[in-house]
Amino acid sequence: MDALSTAKRVVIKIGSALLVDRATGQLRADWLRAMAQDVVALKARGADVILVSSGSIALGRGVLGLPATALSLEHSQAAASVGQIRLARAYEEVLAPHGLTAAQVLLTLEDTADRRRYLNARATLETLLGFGAVPIVNENDTVATDEIRYGDNDRLAAQIAVTVGADALILLSDVDGLYTGNPNDDPAATRFDVVEQITPQIEAMAGDAGSGLSKGGMKTKLMAAKTATASGCAMAICHGFENHPLQRLANGAPATWFTPQLDPHAARKRWIAAMKPQGAVLVDEGAAKALSGGKSLLPAGLRGVEGRFGRGDPVTIRVTDGRALGQGLSRYTHDEARAIAGHHSAEIEEILGYPGRAVLIHRDDMAL
Known part of the structure; x- marks a missing residue:
């Protein structure tokens, strides 16, 4: 199985240990440059690429002189704050020579x-990909506490894959x-080549987990596989330490390789x-025809709003x-939707007093 060569949208998780x-606590610069070349190759054949990258705490702890042992929450967040700047700069420096823009998403x-x-x-993320950028996603360790943490980037990567409708993780x-x-x-x-x-x-x-830098063991990788494959995304676990892993x-x-259970x-x-609706929007015949043809719902086609959402x-x-x-899934509240109903998207800011989304319900957030 090789879902990588045909995937139109790929999410790649890179761990701290890589x-x-x-x-030394130093960035493996040669490896990262080789990784950037792999990303360039994927982009060259038309694939969208998102990187979910650890490394901010590992880079920041050395700068602050923190020990290689387990850190307190405060020390981890301080290290992440310092390391995030260096991590973002490192990705920018290896992607820019290839004409690619790195975008940090925490x-x-x-x-x-x-x-x-x-x-x-x-x-x-969709807008960044539309601009051809390479989003670099990481958990926001500077503010996340235990109750709002993923705790590992394996599961974060799986959630990102689901969020953007990726074909391969x-x-x-x-x-x-x-x-x-x-x-x-x-x-x-023995190794499993394919898990169906x-x-x-x-x-x-x-x-x-067996690494001092890595928090993700095989258990978290299987949790990631469950999330990804249930949403139609193939997932691979592979060795990444050598140059050009992709x-x-x-x-x-x-x-x-873990096979997807559905189309994403x-x-x-x-x-x-399957969600329980919180209200309803009423559309005219023109909008109904447009929606059936695969278009998004614009405020201009809205004729009424029911309920509170x-x-x-x-x-x-x-x-x-x-x-x-x-x-x-509505991109506006019920009050906002009522206010902009029947109006063109260019009028939204004047009506609401602040900028808004051009569409009320995006076609990707719609099940007809």
């Missing part, structure tokens, strides 16, 4: 668990896949359709004659 030399668990924040994050690791046992302890352990379903037996084979994967390097777009539509809430979409078209 980016930062454990002994998220917490709340940003993808809350529907309103989720839509904002999704819109930002690549977890670059210090191991080349999932084994029947720990290959360091069990010489008879994550069974309890498969989960029982997962171990814990090129090596495309050329058949050892890896474990179908999975998202099913998720939206917030930004990011699911709403039923109905034609004024009573026919139900489906439902979608």
Whole structure:
């Protein structure tokens, strides 16, 4: 299986142990330059690329003179604050010579668990990809506390893959896949080339993290695989320590691939359709025809609003004659929607007193 060579949108997770030399605390600059060349190759064939990168704490702790042992929350956040600047600059320096723009995106668990924040994050990532930029996503360690943390970038990467509808998620690791046992302890352990379903037996084979810099063990990688594959995204675990890890994967390097359970777009539509609507929007015949043709819902086609809902809430979409078209996630509250109903998008700022989204419900946030 090789979903990487055909994927139109790829999310790549890069761990601290790959980016930062454990002994010196310095950036592995040659590796990162080679990684940038791999990204350039993916972009050259038309793929969107998002990097989910650890490394801010690992880089910052050396600058602040912090020990290599476990850090307190305050020291971790201080190290992240210093390291984030260096991490962003490092990506900018390796991508800019190839004409690519690096964009830093810092998220917490709340940003993808809350529907309103989720839509904002999704819109930002989609816009960046539309400009041809390479988003560099990391957990916002400077503000995240335990209750709003992912805790590892494996699961963050899976959530990003779901958020942007990625076809492939690549977890670059210090191991080349999932084994029947720990290959360091069990010489008879064998690697799975393909996992079609994550069974309890498969989960029982997962171990814990073995690196001082890495927090993500095989358990978190399997959790990521569950999230990604359920949303139609193929996922690979492969060894990333050598230069050009993506090129090596495309050329058949050892890896474990997890097969997607659904098409990513179908999975998202099913998720939206299963939500309980908080209200309804009424559209005219012209808008109904446009929606059926794959267009987004613009304020100009809106003829009425029912119920009370917030930004990011699911709403039923109905034609004024009573026919139900489906439902979608609103980018406006019920009060805002009423105010801009029937108006052109260019008038939104004048009506509301602040800039707004051009569409009321984006076609990607709609299940008809």
